[in-house]
Amino acid sequence: MRAVVFSRYGDESVLELTERPEPAPADGDVLVEVRAAGVNPVDWKHREGAVRSDRPFPLGMGWDVSGVVRSTVPGGPAVGEAVYGMLPLPYGGAYQELCVLPASAVAPKPARLSHEEAAAVPLAALTAWQALETAGVTAGLRVLVHAGAGGVGHFAVQFARHRGAHVTATASARNLEFLRRLGVDEPVDRATADLASGEPFDVVLDTVGGPVQHASWRLLRPGGTLVTLPEPVDEAHRIPGVTARRIIVTPDGEALRTIGELIDSGAVHVEVQSVLPLQEAAEAHRVSSEGRVRGKLVLRL
Numbered sequence: 001m002r003a004v005v006f007s008r009y010g011d012e013s014v015l016e017l018t019e020r021p022e023p024a025p026a027d028g029d030v031l032v033e034v035r036a037a038g039v040n041p042v043d044w045k046h047r048e049g050a051v052r053s054d055r056p057f058p059l060g061m062g063w064d065v066s067g068v069v070r071s072t073v074p075g076g077p078a079v080g081e082a083v084y085g086m087l088p089l090p091y092g093g094a095y096q097e098l099c100v101l102p103a104s105a106v107a108p109k110p111a112r113l114s115h116e117e118a119a120a121v122p123l124a125a126l127t128a129w130q131a132l133e134t135a136g137v138t139a140g141l142r143v144l145v146h147a148g149a150g151g152v153g154h155f156a157v158q159f160a161r162h163r164g165a166h167v168t169a170t171a172s173a174r175n176l177e178f179l180r181r182l183g184v185d186e187p188v189d190r191a192t193a194d195l196a197s198g199e200p201f202d203v204v205l206d207t208v209g210g211p212v213q214h215a216s217w218r219l220l221r222p223g224g225t226l227v228t229l230p231e232p233v234d235e236a237h238r239i240p241g242v243t244a245r246r247i248i249v250t251p252d253g254e255a256l257r258t259i260g261e262l263i264d265s266g267a268v269h270v271e272v273q274s275v276l277p278l279q280e281a282a283e284a285h286r287v288s289s290e291g292r293v294r295g296k297l298v299l300r301l
């Protein structure tokens with residue numbers, strides 16, 4: 001089968017489209033014919049060596065798939081069924097014609113989405129879902145989502161609105177109208193915003209890290225919750241009375257089933273900035289690492 005792999009950590013040039021043996025499903029795994037693979041920042045962080053696995057090279061790439069089930073397990077999806085899912089971290093293996101993943105990690109592909117759109121969903125949407133769960137976001141809470149136009153952010157703002165929260169989100173000026181269309185109550189230009197002078201938030205989702213995480217502490221009311229994604233909580237900036245947690249996303253087919261129902265009902269929009277052929281995986285990594293993607297990038301197989 002064709003697969004994008006890499007045999008040393010490094011820049012985009014280490015990615016190689018090559019022939020690899022078909023993967024063998026372990027107990028509980030389904031084998032999926034991949035139609036499309038989502039691209040996430042963790043993909044190029046893995047390629048650079050910032051996220052490592054203990055398996056030998058060559059290593060597979062990518063965690064998001066949409067495709068068709070070729071072999072299954074009792075209680076799993078049917079052979080021939082269209083599914084989408086997230087592979088468990090830290091072993092990638094989505095940028096390839098066949099992939100294995102636990103049956104518990106897949107759900108039916110949302111009917112209104114193409115495979116390319118569905119592959120954009122799992123890792124980013126599950127991250128947003130699990131972040132809001134962690135923070136206990138409910139109706140009436142004031143929620144701030146940093147980078148609301150990004151992969152995780154555009155799901156987080158829609159899920160938070162669906163839970164009835166009042167949502168503020170940051171983005172650059174070119175994305176403010178996009179945030180409005182997603183239902184964000186207060187889209188904020190990240191270049192000019194003075195968030196500290198407004199009403200404090202109950203929950204802040206930090207999808208950026210560094211100075212954005214540091215500034216986030218002071219935007220929260222006492223008893224509020226900071227959830228951070230890219231980096232661990234920086235204890236040096238901790239403010240007493242504020243809860244702070246970093247989460248690491250985990251595969252969850254049941255949550256993907258619920259998310260798929262929200263998508264099919266029209267409550268959640270999936271934004272795909274562009275779809276590239278598998279052989280352009282390196283270009284997809286280059287674009288993703290610039291940090292300006294609106295929604296998601298996807299590879300077509």
Ligand SMILES: NC(=O)c1ccc[n+]([C@@H]2O[C@H](COP(=O)([O-])OP(=O)(O)OC[C@H]3O[C@@H](n4cnc5c(N)ncnc54)[C@H](OP(=O)(O)O)[C@@H]3O)[C@@H](O)[C@H]2O)c1
Nearest residue numbers: 041127147149150151152171172175229230247248249293
């Ligand atoms: N811990 C976990 O399990 C987990 C899971 C998923 C993702 N992550 C991490 O979370 C981060 C976000 O992931 P993602 O998939 O959402 O990334 P992404 O899609 O690449 O994010 C791109 C967006 O970030 C915005 N942005 C860039 N710099 C910004 C800044 N300084 N302030 C505000 N917005 C900024 C850009 O919006 P504008 O162009 O409008 O500014 C762009 O739309 C990544 O570091 C990723 O590795 C962690």
